Structure formats: structure tokens, C-alpha cells
Amino acid sequence: MNGAESLVKTFLAGGLDVCFANPGTSEMHFVAALDSHPEMRCILSLFEGGVTGAADGYFRMSGKPAATLLHLAPGFGNGYANVHNARKGHSAMINVVGEHADYHLKFDAPLKGDIEGVTRSVSDWVKLSMDALAVAQDGAEAIRAATARNGQIATLVLPANTAWSEAEGPVDPLPPVALHRPRPDQIAAAAAALTEPGAALFIGGAAAFGPLARLAGKIARKTGCRLMADYFLPRIERGEGAVDIECLHYPVLENVEILKDVKHLVLLGAGQPVAFFAYPDRPSTPEPADCRMVDLCGPTMDIAWTLQTLIVATGAEQAEPALLSLDVPELPTGELTLAKVGQALAALLPEGAIIANEAVTAGADVIPPTRTARNHDLLYNPGGAIGAALPLAVGAAVACPDRKVIAPTGDGSAMYTLQSLWTMAREQLDMTVLIFANRGYQILRAELANVGVSHVGRNAERMFNVEGPELDWVALSQGHGVPARRVQDMESFADAFRAAMETPGPKLIEIVC
Amino acid sequence: MNGAESLVKTFLAGGLDVCFANPGTSEMHFVAALDSHPEMRCILSLFEGGVTGAADGYFRMSGKPAATLLHLAPGFGNGYANVHNARKGHSAMINVVGEHADYHLKFDAPLKGDIEGVTRSVSDWVKLSMDALAVAQDGAEAIRAATARNGQIATLVLPANTAWSEAEGPVDPLPPVALHRPRPDQIAAAAAALTEPGAALFIGGAAAFGPLARLAGKIARKTGCRLMADYFLPRIERGEGAVDIECLHYPVLENVEILKDVKHLVLLGAGQPVAFFAYPDRPSTPEPADCRMVDLCGPTMDIAWTLQTLIVATGAEQAEPALLSLDVPELPTGELTLAKVGQALAALLPEGAIIANEAVTAGADVIPPTRTARNHDLLYNPGGAIGAALPLAVGAAVACPDRKVIAPTGDGSAMYTLQSLWTMAREQLDMTVLIFANRGYQILRAELANVGVSHVGRNAERMFNVEGPELDWVALSQGHGVPARRVQDMESFADAFRAAMETPGPKLIEIVC
Known part of the structure; x- marks a missing residue:
């Protein structure tokens, strides 16, 4: 077998069986190797931002890394x-980046570039695989490397002749x-604090959803502390039965x-909370001057063990965490407003939904009403580079084919990676894109x-x-093969969203606001 | 005034008066400074690949750098x-990349990244402007820096507080x-060779068009050498009255x-010709083993002076360069084929057109017939990263508002930067996109x-x-605000293309092939 195989x-063998891909010539032997292993699911995106964002969303919802295949x-x-x-959200990701054959690199071929420089600038681990x-x-x-420290970016640069030359065989997974x-003493100090x-217990990572969130909730109930989290969490569980977590906002003065x-x-x-941007005459961090920061367990440390140990240290084993109760509004009618769209979302959101949110301004009105809807996961963008929502939603839908995925996004944000619409159509992913078309x-x-x-x-x-x-988002969506509707009042929004929730497959709703 | 102003x-003051932009929060003071200087033309793209590609096209056709404005x-x-x-084509470009305020960088804000690492990996000059x-x-x-060595990538990283803090005033252009x-002795050796x-005289850069190409043609005529150039030239003049330059092909075995x-x-x-990719059992360079490579003047050296000096050394002052004559085919009819589309293009191409070509496979049939059409410039992609044609065409159209710009591109290539369609519509650029829809x-x-x-x-x-x-490229185009037609036979292609040449403004033609 060759290197690629x-x-x-x-x-x-290492459990990596999904590959989001946008390959080119230098990856042809890797493509051939994928071709002879149909147990690896290959998902094409027509733009690489769709590839990497999907791998991020896949990890967030499955806890498993995906591979990406990228061209030079x-x-x-x-x-x-x-x-x-993905890196800011501590997602695990394994990028395979094709490179020219090593002996070709002494020439200035068109696509030769500083592949090590660009990959190192955003990866936790880079290896040029020369043999x-x-x-x-x-x-x-x-x-x-990708699965270390709760999730890292591992990038393997694969020269074409490493892929095509004769190799011995696969190796077993490493511990x-x-x-x-x-x-x-840190546990004891935190328990006392x-x-x-x-x-306040300020949580992040895997403590923001599922069983670990319940442990955090026990600690909060027993100690009487506030249970808090950042705004741009990679994943937080919300809705009925979710632990009641108080989240920060986007504007730093509100967080102050x-x-x-x-x-x-x-x-x-979690790391310490920090303002998204610096502004003249505003603070870079929101906590009061006399606040003591107790850095117990960073996002790359053992969150589960720390919670379990802190439970014991605080005597919270039997405490009942405060959970959110179902509280959905009436379905609003009439003129379309963002707050009413949020209420309608809350009313109609199905159990187990996944919301990949990048409605940067509209979200401030749309997302809060869903907090007490049926149980769901909400994915934010912890890196802040817009163009995440559609790819994230693709990855989440691949990871969780039995859950409805909803991607609320501004029109500006969605444009960066709109090519992901095509992948939704090709893979017939069960997801609904909500475009808040505020025209800017x-x-x-x-x-x-x-x-x-x-x-x-x-x-x-x-x-x-x-x-x-x-x-014209209806035209853009249909051009990619995704059925779409434009809505301008609450009745038609509710109709369109309900229909999307009741039938499988990709849809887009353009909300003129 | 502040730093941004x-x-x-x-x-x-330095003659930089076009700025292709996709700004964010950290660039707000720079945006405010642009706002108070309407003599700077600001052109928004909804994706940054459209920004940088447009700056490339603008330089290629104007000889002047544009600024770009990018977010972190x-x-x-x-x-x-x-x-x-752009770098591979030796285009001058000045990137202004906003950065967090310097005092904010000690925190792990969402958008903080290794801005120096990523910019250095593809820039010739990088400066972090800290004051x-x-x-x-x-x-x-x-x-x-951008205008040195015939054109370089200069990247200025602009922390937000550098932009907003008090400054003294502008400075004059540097020599x-x-x-x-x-x-x-190198001139003499080359003249003898x-x-x-x-x-063969193997030219590139500014020697491939305009007056310098004529000098190269004189030398070839006088010495009897072949006049040749690479395939992926940033710009080459073709058609009636252009110097007859023999270009290499894409496949390395054809170049052998x-x-x-x-x-x-x-x-x-020009640099030495090199295969686009390495392949098992094929050479990395196409020249014969006994060919002597005479590296007279690289692409970053003084091309004009070298040509003028070589004219004297070869005694070619009075030689007449071999020029291409007008030779346009009959307008083909009936079933649509790529060769016939090329003939129709050749027949209908207006004088002074600019073709930004990224029809990677279709181009092999479509582009050759235009060689003896009316005089025009052809822009290839010397860096080989697909997604260049639409942005390049935008920049060329901004640089040359009186010339028709045509962008033939494959459907796969066009998808990477399709957001440039919107910029064409917003700026009402006089350009026609030809999508060769081979569905893959x-x-x-x-x-x-x-x-x-x-x-x-x-x-x-x-x-x-x-x-x-x-x-559906008609829907995608219309969704961006660009009128579009789909054609499936030669009569409708000729109709659509003729109409596009006769009326100003952006259009798209989807050619099903």
C-alpha cells in the first residue's frame, strides 16, 4: 500500500471516519485512498471555510474529531x-493539507507557498510528513494531538510523494x-471561595451542557454561588430541564x-471574561477591581475530574441543580419584529433541536426567548470570525442526523460561506437556515x-x-439547491418555520427585518 | 488628527486612491477617516477574497497599487x-489589517490571532504599526515596499488604538x-546566446504587453530567436497588433x-518554467537536459532597462516585431461546443477588451481562438489558487472603466468567490461573467x-x-443583483454575448457544457 492508504x-483505526473535503491535484492519491475506503464518509464543500467550519460543528456535537482535506x-x-x-472553541480537528512533492519544492511552482507559516499561525500541532x-x-x-487538552487543531502537511510512495501499513491508535x-489545595481554595x-462559578467547555452541567448546577445550589458562563460559548444546553446558567452579554458595559x-x-x-474588542475609555475586562479571579481549571484541563472533585469538596453530592422549566409564549401574529420571531422560535422549537447562532445583532432579540423552550443545544461562535453558522450547522447535522438543526444568521455573516448551502442540499441535511435580512x-x-x-x-x-x-436570499438558496421562502409577517414566518420543522431536509427562510 | 486620518x-499623497474593503469593528476609525476623504474610492466586497483579488486585478491593469482593508x-x-x-504575479498591494488595541492583546479575546504569522506567510513586507x-x-x-521590485505584497497591521490616538500629520511619499x-557582461552574454x-527569449511581467512587448519583439526579429512566455501570465496582450508571443501550455509533457x-x-x-504540479515519472521542469538557462533579468528586476539595453546590444533598434493580424472566424451556429464558444468569443470580442480567465479546463478550447481577435489583454492566474477570476475582473473593471471586461470561469472555480457578483452589481461594473457549467x-x-x-x-x-x-447560476447571479442568462446552443450564446458587449453593466452567462 502507499502512504495515503x-x-x-x-x-x-483511530475512529476518524468523517472527512470534510475540498481537494485539489496534490491530494489525488489521498482521494484515491478515501475512494477505496467507503467506510470513511467524505463530504464535499465548494469552499474551504465550509470544510473547516463543518469539522468544528461535527466535533462540538459528537465529541469526535473529523478530518479535513485541503489543497496547499x-x-x-x-x-x-x-x-x-474552532481553535478558540477548543474543538478537535485534523487537517490534512496536501503539498507539492518534496523534490518539486525547490522550484517556484504557482501554488508553492509558505504552508508551514500559514498552518502554524492557527494550529496547535503541525507536522510536515516527509516520508x-x-x-x-x-x-x-x-x-x-487533536484530542489532547480537550480539543486542538492538528495539521498534517502531506507532500504528494509521501502519499504516493510505498508504505508498510497503518499503525494502531496511540494512548x-x-x-x-x-x-x-486549589480545589479546597475554590470550594471555600x-x-x-x-x-460565582464561571464555567465553559463541556461543563456547559449535559451531565457535567448538572454537576456544576449541584455545586452552585449547595454553595449558593451564582452559576455563570461567557456569551460566545461553543455549546450550551438550554430549555426545559437544562441547568440554569446565567450568561454574559456581548457589550462589555452590560457585563460590567x-x-x-x-x-x-x-x-x-473557562478563561477569564474579556471584552470582545477594546474601545476608547471602556475596560478590556468586565469584572470589578476588587474581584478575585480563581483560575481553578482552564478550558484545556480535566473539567470532568475537577467538577467531580469539587462536588465532594463542597459536599454537593445530593444537591439538586436549578433547572429551567418549560415556558413558551403564545405564537405571535401580525407585523414581524425580531422579538416576535424569537417568541415564535421558542413556541415552535422541537425537542432536541440544535441552534447554530450567528445572528450577530438580530440574535440579541431572537435568542433570549428560546431559553425556556424545549430542551436544545445552542452553538455560538467563540472565535468571532463571521461566516461560521452555515458550516457549523452542516457539521452538527452530520453528527446528529436525528436532531433538527437551525442556523439563525445575519445576511452579512451568511455571505462569507454561503456555499455551505450546496453541501446541505447534496447531503440532504435536516436543517433550516434563518437569514435575518437587515441589508447590512x-x-x-x-x-x-x-x-x-x-x-x-x-x-x-x-x-x-x-x-x-x-x-435575494431566496434566489441564492435555490441556486444552491435549497428550497427557500421569504417572509415579511409573523403568520408567514410561523407557517414557514413550522413546515420546516415538520418535514426533513434543508430549507432557508429569508426574514425581512 | 488621529492616526487613521x-x-x-x-x-x-502617495497616489493610493482606491480601497477595496471588508472592514470590522477594529477598523472603525480607519473607516471614519476614509469617510472624511471621499477622494478615496472605497469598494465593498462581501468576502475578503473579493477584496484582495480585486486589488490584484486593479494593479495589473492600472500599474498602481490599491489598498485593501481587512479585519484581523x-x-x-x-x-x-x-x-x-497576487504575490505570484508580482502585483503591488497594500493591505491594511486591523488589529486589537495593543493593550487588549494580553487577553484572549475571541478574534485575537497570530496576525503576524499569517500575514508574514504571504507578504513581502509586514509592519506592525504600534504608534x-x-x-x-x-x-x-x-x-x-509595495511598489519595489515591480510589485510586492505590503501588509500594515493597524492596532485600533494606533488608529484612534492623536497623530501629527501625513508624510510625503518616499523615493x-x-x-x-x-x-x-550578462547583457552581452544574453545577446550572444x-x-x-x-x-528563445522567455519573457514575463511588463514585457508581455504594451511597449515593452514590442521591444522584446524587435529583439526576437533581429536575433532570430523564438519569443516565448509562460502559460499563467498575470497579463499578456493578444489580438490584432499584439506582438506574437508563443506561450507554454498547462500540461508539462506538452511543454517538454x-x-x-x-x-x-x-x-x-520571468523565472524558469516549471510544472504546475509534480507527477510520478514526469519531470518537474520542461526544458531539455542540454538547455542552458540564461537568467538575465528576474521578474523583480528592471525589465524596461534590460530590454532597452538588450535592444542596443543586439542591434535591434530598427527591427520590426512580428505582430498578430486580425483573423476572426465566422460566427458558429448549432450545437454548443467549447471550441465554437471560443470562435464566437473571437468573432465578437470588442477592441480593448480585458479577459480575466479562469476557465481551467474549458479554457483550453475557448481561449486559443481569441488569439487573433481584436486587440485585448488576457489575465491568467499565476498563483493557481482558484477563485481569482471574478475578483480580478472587478479590479480590472475599476481600473479601466472604458474597457469591456470578460471573466470566463469554470463553475467550480467561480464558487470560491461568487460574492464578487454583488460588488459588480453595486459598482455597476462593465463586465460579463461566462460560467462554463460542466458541473464539476x-x-x-x-x-x-x-x-x-x-x-x-x-x-x-x-x-x-x-x-x-x-x-443554478442564473439564480445565483440574480440573487446577487446581476442579470443572467443560461445558454445551451450557439445562437443563444452569440445573442447573449453580443447583447452584453453592446450594453454597459454587469451580466452573467451560464454556458451549459
Whole structure:
């Protein structure tokens, strides 16, 4: 067998059986190896941002890394923004990036680039695999690197002749890397801090959903501390039966207000909260000056062990976490407003839904009402590079074929990776895209004011609005093969959304707002 | 004035008056500064690949750099592939990349990334502008760096507080960097080599069009050498009255045949020819083993001076270059074939057209017939990262508002940067996109065979074809605001193309092939 085959077999032996791909010539032997292993599910995206964002969404919902297949430095560049987002969310991802045959690199071929420079700038682990006999071992190490520290970006650069030269065979999976844990005195100090007045347990990572969130909820109930989390979480469980977690907001001044009484902030699976951007005369971090930051367990450490140990240290074994109860509004009618769309979403959201949210401005009104809807997971974009929602939703839908996936997104954000619509259609993924068509980068209008600029003239206006012409999202969606509807009042929104929830397959709803 | 204003004023003083942009929050003060300087033309793209590719096309057709405005490391990442292409084509480009305020960088904010790593991996010059008092000087140096060596990628990283802090004022343009020139003995050696049997003058850069191409043609006529150039040229003049330049092909084995009798290859404005990719059992370079490579003047050296000096050294002052004569075919009718589309293009191409070609497979049939059409410029993609044609065409149309711009592209290639359609509509650019809808990555089918793989199974087939569903380019185009037609026979193609040439503004023709 050749190097490519030994790599694919190694991936499959390591449990890596989904590959999001946008290959080119230098990856042809890897493609041939995938071709002879139909147990590897290959999913084509027509743009690399769709590839890397889907791998991120797949990890968030399955807990397993996916492979990506990318073409040389420019192909990785196209996928860069969503690798960045995945890295910030501590997702595991294994990028296979084709490279020229090593002996061809001394020439200045058109596609030759600084592949090591661009990949290292956003990867936790990079290996240039220069030998077909060693590539299987490199692949096993890539899996280990990707799954270390709760999830990392591992990038394997695969020269064409490493792929096509003769190899020996696959290698077995390597033992995983052990996670770092806090020391006993840190556990004791955190347990003591949580019982103080003004204490908050600030959670992230796997503590924000599922059984670990319940452990965090027990600790909060027993110690009387607030249970809090950041705004841009990779995944949070919400709705009926979910643990009641108080989340920060986007604007830093609102977070200053939210945190004003916090004296002890215990970080567990999370870094310290920080303002999304710096602004003149606003703080970079929202906590009060006299707040003590207790860095118990960072997002790359052993979150499950820390929670279990803290349960014992706080005596919270028998405590009942505060859970959210079902509270859905009446279905609103009449004129379409963002708040009413949020209420309608809350009313109609099916049990087990996954919301991949990138409605940057509209979301402030649309997302809050869903907090007490039926139980669901909400995915934010912890890296902030827009163009994440559609690819994330693709990956989530591949990971969870039995759950409805909903992707609310601004029109500006969706444009960066609209090619993901085609992948939804090809794979017939059960997902619904909600485009909030506010005809511009609304967030920038607010941000211009935030940095102290009040007047908007022609040059700025033409960089904020997406008008002249307006985008026709129904046409864009249908052009990619996804059925679409435009809605302008609440009745037609409710009709369209209910129909989407009742029938499988991809749909898009353009919400004129 | 603040740093951003001093930078914009410095740019304008240096002749930099076009800015392709996709800004975000960290660039708001720069946007405000652009806003108060309407003499800077700001052109929004809804994806950063459209920004950087347009700056490339603008330089190729105007000889002047444009600025780009990009948002942090992920925004630069989205523009990476077309920066790569521009760099390979030796285009000048000045990227302004917003960064967090410097004091905010010690925190792990969502959008914080390794901005220096990603920008350095594809820029010739990078400066982190850490001081509002110095940013104007940095801007002047960026212009000098971008215009050095015939065109480079200069990237200025602009922290938000550098933009918003108080500055003194703009600075005057810096004197340009002198170009390197060959030594007199190298000129003499090249002049002698060109008169030998089997000599070829292999030109590139500014020698492939306009007055410098005529100088190259004189030398060829006088010395009797072949006048040749690479396939993927950034710009070549063709058609009636253009100098007759023999171009290489894409497949390396065809180039081996073309070059088999060449004994002396004199490089002037060009690097040595190299295979696009390495393949098992095929050479990396096409020249015969006994060919002497005479590296007279690389693409970053003084091409004009070298040609003028070589004219004297070869005594070619009075020689008449061989020019192409007008030879247009009859307008073909009936069933649509790629060769017939090429003939129709040749018959209908207006004087002074600009063709930005990225029809990777279809182009092999479509482009050759236009060689003897009316005089025009043809832009290829010297970096090979697909997704260049639409952005390049945007930039060319901005640079040359009085010329018709035509962008033939495969459907696979066009998908990477289809958002450029919206910019065409917003700016009402006089351009026509030709989509060759072959429903797949045709080039990969050929490349799979090139690397020796003959069987195509399900996984490979699903990575090569763009079917199930087919893309509807008429809907995609109209969704972006560009009128579109689908054609399936020669009469309707000729109708649609003629109409596009006779009326201004953007159009798209989907050619089902």
C-alpha cells in the first residue's frame, strides 16, 4: 500500500471516519485512498471555510474529531477563519493539507507557498510528513494531538510523494494524552471561595451542557454561588430541564453591570471574561477591581475530574441543580419584529433541536426567548470570525442526523460561506437556515458609535449597508439547491418555520427585518 | 488628527486612491477617516477574497497599487488565497489589517490571532504599526515596499488604538526603491546566446504587453530567436497588433515537446518554467537536459532597462516585431461546443477588451481562438489558487472603466468567490461573467489520471462532481443583483454575448457544457 492508504487506514483505526473535503491535484492519491475506503464518509464543500467550519460543528456535537482535506497553502488560507473559530472553541480537528512533492519544492511552482507559516499561525500541532514509511505514525500522532487538552487543531502537511510512495501499513491508535488537573489545595481554595458572598462559578467547555452541567448546577445550589458562563460559548444546553446558567452579554458595559457584585470568580473550563474588542475609555475586562479571579481549571484541563472533585469538596453530592422549566409564549401574529420571531422560535422549537447562532445583532432579540423552550443545544461562535453558522450547522447535522438543526444568521455573516448551502442540499441535511435580512453589517453601525464616531458619510455608509442591490436570499438558496421562502409577517414566518420543522431536509427562510 | 486620518492622507499623497474593503469593528476609525476623504474610492466586497483579488486585478491593469482593508487575522485569512495569487504575479498591494488595541492583546479575546504569522506567510513586507505618531511614516513605507521590485505584497497591521490616538500629520511619499539591473557582461552574454541556434527569449511581467512587448519583439526579429512566455501570465496582450508571443501550455509533457529544440533559454522578466504540479515519472521542469538557462533579468528586476539595453546590444533598434493580424472566424451556429464558444468569443470580442480567465479546463478550447481577435489583454492566474477570476475582473473593471471586461470561469472555480457578483452589481461594473457549467471539478478527473489512478469510485466521484444538486447560476447571479442568462446552443450564446458587449453593466452567462 502507499502512504495515503496507510494514513486513511490509520485514521479509520483511530475512529476518524468523517472527512470534510475540498481537494485539489496534490491530494489525488489521498482521494484515491478515501475512494477505496467507503467506510470513511467524505463530504464535499465548494469552499474551504465550509470544510473547516463543518469539522468544528461535527466535533462540538459528537465529541469526535473529523478530518479535513485541503489543497496547499491557499486552500488552508480559505479555511483559516473557521479553523480560528474552532481553535478558540477548543474543538478537535485534523487537517490534512496536501503539498507539492518534496523534490518539486525547490522550484517556484504557482501554488508553492509558505504552508508551514500559514498552518502554524492557527494550529496547535503541525507536522510536515516527509516520508511514506512514517506517515501512518504521523497520522496517529495527529489524532492524539487533536484530542489532547480537550480539543486542538492538528495539521498534517502531506507532500504528494509521501502519499504516493510505498508504505508498510497503518499503525494502531496511540494512548491519549492525560489532562492536567488542579492540585488539592486549589480545589479546597475554590470550594471555600464559592461559599463566600459574591461568589460565582464561571464555567465553559463541556461543563456547559449535559451531565457535567448538572454537576456544576449541584455545586452552585449547595454553595449558593451564582452559576455563570461567557456569551460566545461553543455549546450550551438550554430549555426545559437544562441547568440554569446565567450568561454574559456581548457589550462589555452590560457585563460590567452583570458582574458588579462578584467578589470571587472561580473559572472552571473557562478563561477569564474579556471584552470582545477594546474601545476608547471602556475596560478590556468586565469584572470589578476588587474581584478575585480563581483560575481553578482552564478550558484545556480535566473539567470532568475537577467538577467531580469539587462536588465532594463542597459536599454537593445530593444537591439538586436549578433547572429551567418549560415556558413558551403564545405564537405571535401580525407585523414581524425580531422579538416576535424569537417568541415564535421558542413556541415552535422541537425537542432536541440544535441552534447554530450567528445572528450577530438580530440574535440579541431572537435568542433570549428560546431559553425556556424545549430542551436544545445552542452553538455560538467563540472565535468571532463571521461566516461560521452555515458550516457549523452542516457539521452538527452530520453528527446528529436525528436532531433538527437551525442556523439563525445575519445576511452579512451568511455571505462569507454561503456555499455551505450546496453541501446541505447534496447531503440532504435536516436543517433550516434563518437569514435575518437587515441589508447590512448592522453590528458595524453600533461599533462605529462605540468607538466614538457619530457621523456616517458616503464611504462609511457604503461599507455598512448591503443595499444597491439587495441580496435575494431566496434566489441564492435555490441556486444552491435549497428550497427557500421569504417572509415579511409573523403568520408567514410561523407557517414557514413550522413546515420546516415538520418535514426533513434543508430549507432557508429569508426574514425581512 | 488621529492616526487613521494621518494614514489616509499619506496614502492619498502617495497616489493610493482606491480601497477595496471588508472592514470590522477594529477598523472603525480607519473607516471614519476614509469617510472624511471621499477622494478615496472605497469598494465593498462581501468576502475578503473579493477584496484582495480585486486589488490584484486593479494593479495589473492600472500599474498602481490599491489598498485593501481587512479585519484581523481571520479576515486576512479569508483574503489569503488571492494575496498568494497576487504575490505570484508580482502585483503591488497594500493591505491594511486591523488589529486589537495593543493593550487588549494580553487577553484572549475571541478574534485575537497570530496576525503576524499569517500575514508574514504571504507578504513581502509586514509592519506592525504600534504608534499613532509613526503610522503615517509606516504608510509611506508600505507604499514604497509595495511598489519595489515591480510589485510586492505590503501588509500594515493597524492596532485600533494606533488608529484612534492623536497623530501629527501625513508624510510625503518616499523615493522609490531602485530596481536591480543585470551587469554589462550578462547583457552581452544574453545577446550572444539569442543569436545561437535553438535560442528563445522567455519573457514575463511588463514585457508581455504594451511597449515593452514590442521591444522584446524587435529583439526576437533581429536575433532570430523564438519569443516565448509562460502559460499563467498575470497579463499578456493578444489580438490584432499584439506582438506574437508563443506561450507554454498547462500540461508539462506538452511543454517538454514545445521546448525540445531549445538550447538557450534567456529569462527576461520571468523565472524558469516549471510544472504546475509534480507527477510520478514526469519531470518537474520542461526544458531539455542540454538547455542552458540564461537568467538575465528576474521578474523583480528592471525589465524596461534590460530590454532597452538588450535592444542596443543586439542591434535591434530598427527591427520590426512580428505582430498578430486580425483573423476572426465566422460566427458558429448549432450545437454548443467549447471550441465554437471560443470562435464566437473571437468573432465578437470588442477592441480593448480585458479577459480575466479562469476557465481551467474549458479554457483550453475557448481561449486559443481569441488569439487573433481584436486587440485585448488576457489575465491568467499565476498563483493557481482558484477563485481569482471574478475578483480580478472587478479590479480590472475599476481600473479601466472604458474597457469591456470578460471573466470566463469554470463553475467550480467561480464558487470560491461568487460574492464578487454583488460588488459588480453595486459598482455597476462593465463586465460579463461566462460560467462554463460542466458541473464539476473537471481538472481533477484529468489530474487523477495524471497521478496514475484510473478507477473512480463513489467517494472520489462525489469529490469531483458538483451535481445532486446542480448549481443554478442564473439564480445565483440574480440573487446577487446581476442579470443572467443560461445558454445551451450557439445562437443563444452569440445573442447573449453580443447583447452584453453592446450594453454597459454587469451580466452573467451560464454556458451549459
